[in-house]
Amino acid sequence: MAKTADVIIIGSGIIGCATAYYLAKKGRTVIVLDQNDTVGNGGSARNGGGVRQSGRDKRELPLMMFGIKYLWQNLSEELGTDVEYMQKGNLRLGKTEEHLRILSRLAENARACGLDVSMVSGAEAREICPYLSDEVIGASWCPTDGHANPLTTTLGYYKNARRLGVQFYTGESVTALRKYQGKIRYVVTQNQVFEAQQVLVAAGYESREILKSVGIDIPMSKLLLETLVTEAQPPMFYQMLGTATADFYGHQSKHGSFVFGGSSGLEAVRRDFASDASTNLTASYISRAIIRYFPVLSDVKIVRTWAGWIDECVDGVPVLSDTPEVPGLVIACGFTGHGFGIGPAAGYVLAQLLAEETPSVDLSAFRYDRFRAKF
Amino acid sequence: MKEHENLRVKPIQWHSEPDDDLIICRCEEITKGEIRKAVCDGMVTIKEIRRYLRTGMGLCQGQTCGKLVKGIVAKELGVKPDDLEPATGRAPVRPVEMQVLGKESEE
Numbered sequence: 001m002a003k004t005a006d007v008i009i010i011g012s013g014i015i016g017c018a019t020a021y022y023l024a025k026k027g028r029t030v031i032v033l034d035q036n037d038t039v040g041n042g043g044s045a046r047n048g049g050g051v052r053q054s055g056r057d058k059r060e061l062p063l064m065m066f067g068i069k070y071l072w073q074n075l076s077e078e079l080g081t082d083v084e085y086m087q088k089g090n091l092r093l094g095k096t097e098e099h100l101r102i103l104s105r106l107a108e109n110a111r112a113c114g115l116d117v118s119m120v121s122g123a124e125a126r127e128i129c130p131y132l133s134d135e136v137i138g139a140s141w142c143p144t145d146g147h148a149n150p151l152t153t154t155l156g157y158y159k160n161a162r163r164l165g166v167q168f169y170t171g172e173s174v175t176a177l178r179k180y181q182g183k184i185r186y187v188v189t190q191n192q193v194f195e196a197q198q199v200l201v202a203a204g205y206e207s208r209e210i211l212k213s214v215g216i217d218i219p220m221s222k223l224l225l226e227t228l229v230t231e232a233q234p235p236m237f238y239q240m241l242g243t244a245t246a247d248f249y250g251h252q253s254k255h256g257s258f259v260f261g262g263s264s265g266l267e268a269v270r271r272d273f274a275s276d277a278s279t280n281l282t283a284s285y286i287s288r289a290i291i292r293y294f295p296v297l298s299d300v301k302i303v304r305t306w307a308g309w310i311d312e313c314v315d316g317v318p319v320l321s322d323t324p325e326v327p328g329l330v331i332a333c334g335f336t337g338h339g340f341g342i343g344p345a346a347g348y349v350l351a352q353l354l355a356e357e358t359p360s361v362d363l364s365a366f367r368y369d370r371f372r373a374k375f
Numbered sequence: 376m377k378e379h380e381n382l383r384v385k386p387i388q389w390h391s392e393p394d395d396d397l398i399i400c401r402c403e404e405i406t407k408g409e410i411r412k413a414v415c416d417g418m419v420t421i422k423e424i425r426r427y428l429r430t431g432m433g434l435c436q437g438q439t440c441g442k443l444v445k446g447i448v449a450k451e452l453g454v455k456p457d458d459l460e461p462a463t464g465r466a467p468v469r470p471v472e473m474q475v476l477g478k479e480s481e482e
Contacts, residue, residue, distance in 0.1 A: 037460065038422040045426055151426035155418065162417045168383045170420075231434060231470055255429070278466060280479070287477030301470035303434060306463075 002167060005029040007354055008187050008196040010174050010210060011203035012036075013044035014150070014340060015332050017157035018347025019200060019354070024164035026355050031194055032166060033187065035173035035206070040154035042204050043339060046308025048227055048249050048261035049150050050240055051341035052090045054117045054142035055106055059317045059365035060342065061113040066361050067345030068144060075148075075344060081156030083148050084254040088238040090145030091125055093293055094138045099244035103140040110142070117142045129237045131296045147240045147251040150340050157347070174203070176213035177329070184214070184328035198354050200330045205311040207333035214326045219314040219371050220334045223267045226282040228305040230297070232256030247289040258300065262286040278307045310337035320346060320366035322353060330354055331368050387451065389415045399447065400440040402433020407447055414451040421462045424448055431462055434470060 007023055009016045012034035020030045036042075051072055053064045068087075076083045094100045100119070107117040118141050125139040126132050162168060169189075177199060178186035187194040201207045205222045233256050242249040250260030264282045283305040291298050313319065313334030323329045332350055335342070349359040395408025405428050418424045421444065430444050431437025437444070441461065449456040467476065 038420045040426075041422065045422075155423060155427045159416045159418075162383065163386075168417075170383065230473070283466070284477050284479040287473040291473060291477060298474040299472050301472050302467060302476055303436060303470045304432070304465040305467065306465055 002029075002031070003192065004195045005031040005167070006196060007031075007198045007200060008033065008194050009200045009202060010034075010187065011042075011201070011207070012039045012158065012168060012170065013042050013202065013204065014040065014154045014157065014343035015202040015335070015346055015350070016200070017154055017161055018344050019202065019332070019350040020166045021157045021161040021164065022348050022351030023354060024161055024166050026351065028355065030161070030166045031196070032161070032168045033172045033174055033189060033194065034168070034170050035203075037171045039158045039168060039170060043308050043310055043335070043337070044154040044343070045151055046227060046306060047150050047337070047340045048259055049147045049251060049253070049340065050145075050242075050249060050338070051085065051087075051148050052142070052145040052240055052242070053115050054090050054110055054140055054145055055092055055242060056110070056338065057317050058109045058113050060338075061110065061115060063345050063349065063361045063363075064342050065113070065115060067342060067348070071344040071348060072146075072148070075153070075156075079153075079156035079160050081152050081159060082254075083153040083156055085146060085148040086238050086254065087144060087146035088240070089128070089141060089143040090240040090242065091129060092140045092242040092244060093125065093132070093136050094244045095135050096137070100138045102244045103138070107140045115142065116144060129239055129241075131237060131294055133293055133295050135292060145240050147253075148341075149253065153340075153343070174210050177201075177210060177326075179214065179326065182327065184326050198328045198330065200332060200350060200354060202332040202350075204333060204335075205309055207311070207331065211331065214329065216323060216326065216331070216368065218319050218331065218334055218368060220311050220336075221268070221314075222273060223263075223310050223312050223337070224270060224276060224279075224307050225261060225263050225267070225310055225337060226278050226286065226305065226307045227259065227261040228283050228286060228302050230258040231301045231303050233258065233300060241293075243289075243293070248286050250290075257303075258297065260286055260290055262289060276307050276309060278305050282307075310335070312336045314371065318346070318366055319368045320350065320363050321368040323368055383417060383419060386417075387415045399443050400428075400430040400433065400437075402435050402439070403429040405430045410444060410447050411451050414448055419448075419452060421445060421448065421459055425462050436465065436468070437462055
């Protein structure tokens, strides 16, 4: 197997796999390395599947809107894999006046970026989704949002990248990056040394340890979010759902099961930052939160719960950036728990950046050197 | 996992077998042929097979088909079933109603 390629990508999540796929389509040779034995075993296999624009930071919106307009629509066809993309809109629910204020502000920001998001009353929200409880007094509504299956999307990109000749090495843990004559050149793993003119680090929180070897640090923390899935139900509603205070989020999948994610609020003070085991608090909490918005789901059975790390960037948006101090190095991390929906667009523009083309979306809000002390 | 690394770069040629229509995962109705095809498409760990096809993701959580799936994947890869790591067991093991799970304490 070759140890050299045009581009080496560290991390086989949706960002790594999508970038590898779009680069291979441009005729570049690519090697993907992942420390895990399974492709895409981090957040890409563990998230709630949202493909949403509403509720996003306005720095992220242009990239996300690009993805929805040009990539998600035909992704199943392009990858020959059912990614279960459904564009049935997104309700972000509010139960108090304070919730509605949060939602209105987000909706205003989104409209300023040209996104169609409106505020609807509780009654209007129940017209869109009749199963909502009477506690809901209003919501924001974005008709172009939706959801997809993160598992088949990530593995669909992997399958096609591999078909185009991308070489995947799993169980290959990167220990350091090395420069040669001032430019990036070598990727050292526990077993061997790989060589390329360009390297993309897209390894979630672990990017931090890898980037340390070339003197770069991205300020992010590691948080464990949890998700659960129910038994299959008859088709009820296909909107993506969220709440003003992010108590939970989720949707009914094409398969019929409901996928809901959430956080208990105790994540930052977790005792154990090594294990990704679920806690005994969060799934119960998510269940209670869901029942208050959807009493009809009280007797639906939960079949599985799991957890996954997010790489929470200090200012809430990712780093998507080349690094003039290490020519040839590109960084993509810090997606802060909303990297799945934006993944195809991120992979698309990262491939452009690595192919030295002008990215379709301006990436200047995502520079790696934007972080400053308070004064 | 050396063998699997090689398999990720060296495609296995698809050939049909007479019992490809046999249902292996009964909860999700996944056939032997679909599992074998997924291996050809590059899914070489049980986690990848499970996420790609939904084998073992239904009501029984793989308690019925887990061993069978493992055997088919191992044979296709030319490794021993024990060389493959099983899928992770997940709480609550048996399906539990949301209102029951949500009541882990009385307020």
